[in-house]
Amino acid sequence: MTRLNPSGAAGPPDCDNFKPVELLAGKPDAPALFLCDHASNALPKAYGSLGLPPEQFARHIAWDIGAADVTRALAAMFEAPAILSRFSRLLIDPNRGADDPTLVMRISDGALIPANAHIDDQEIARRTDLYWRPYREAVASELDRMTAHGTPPAIVSIHSFTPIWRGTPRPWQIGLLWDGDARLAQALMSELEAQPDLTIGDNEPYDGALEGDTLYDLGTLRGIPHILVEVRQDLIATQAGAQAWAGRIALALRPALARADVRMIERHPSHARSQGGRPALTRTRA
Secondary structure (H helix, E strand, C coil): CCEECCCCCEECCCCCCCCCEEEECCCCCCCEEEEECCCCCCCCHHHCCCCCCHHHHHCCCCCCCCHHHHHHHHHHHHCCCEEEECCCCCCCCCCCCCCCCCCCCCEECCEECHHHCCCCHHHHHHHHHHHHHHHHHHHHHHHHHHHHCCCCCEEEEEEEECCEECCEECCCCEEEECCCCCHHHHHHHHHHCCCCCCCEEECCCCCCCCCCCHHHHHHHCCCCCEEEEEEEHHHHCCHHHHHHHHHHHHHHHHHHHCCHHHHCCCCCCCCCCCCCCCCCCCCCCC
16 A cells, blocks of 8 residues: 655655654552553654644644653652653554544644655555554553553543634633543542642643543543543643642542542443533632
8 A cells, every 4th residue: 555745755664663652660569550642743754744734743732742751750759650652643643543533634733744645545544553552552462461460550641732822812721621520520629729829720721521532531431530631731831840730630630549439440321422521620719
């Protein structure tokens, strides 16, 4: 099978031994497995730049700015394993279901991705096999290893969001995204609210109920407690900011993970297909 490189010519298969997954070793009995779905803005050499100018890869469309540094810092603080993607979400999005229409984005926040604009099913399947699936399988394998050791870990997935979206400033510094299982989300909300200077989003700036995403497949379906933490990008764009925010998250996460009900297998129904209103977390302050 051939595919098109960014210039439109038929290209050779990948030959640069690109590794799609980064695994940070940690204790198998650590209380959490840390994930970073959008850790990198890199591409395998065979894909060039997907036809985009370099400045587009500094934007949020290519990766979650600062999220990888926060993830690595948290993994070190908890002596826990972490799994990070090593490819840009513009190639294929590891946090989308295999049948999600946004798995490979053709246009992202106003930017047309030339190499994706007319992508066919064969090329999507190829990227799925080479990049998307190894990431998901690495997470599943590490969860199996940690769960076999005894108490299952919680899954903590770190993302970041833009300070302004389509001209509207976003007021939250941090957001907690969750689906049907509110155990870890509620515990973490309660602990974060002890830090009085924080504005915390409950399923903001996005809804955590997304069928087929990483936490749906590996958290919801397995009954493993999980949370997706979103941090505003301007706060973690530097190493110092990322380290500071990892410390703030860890301060709340340690007691949250110590709660007895958080570290058990429990299956909760997803809200991904719910037509009604979503439940909200209980707030300890306005």
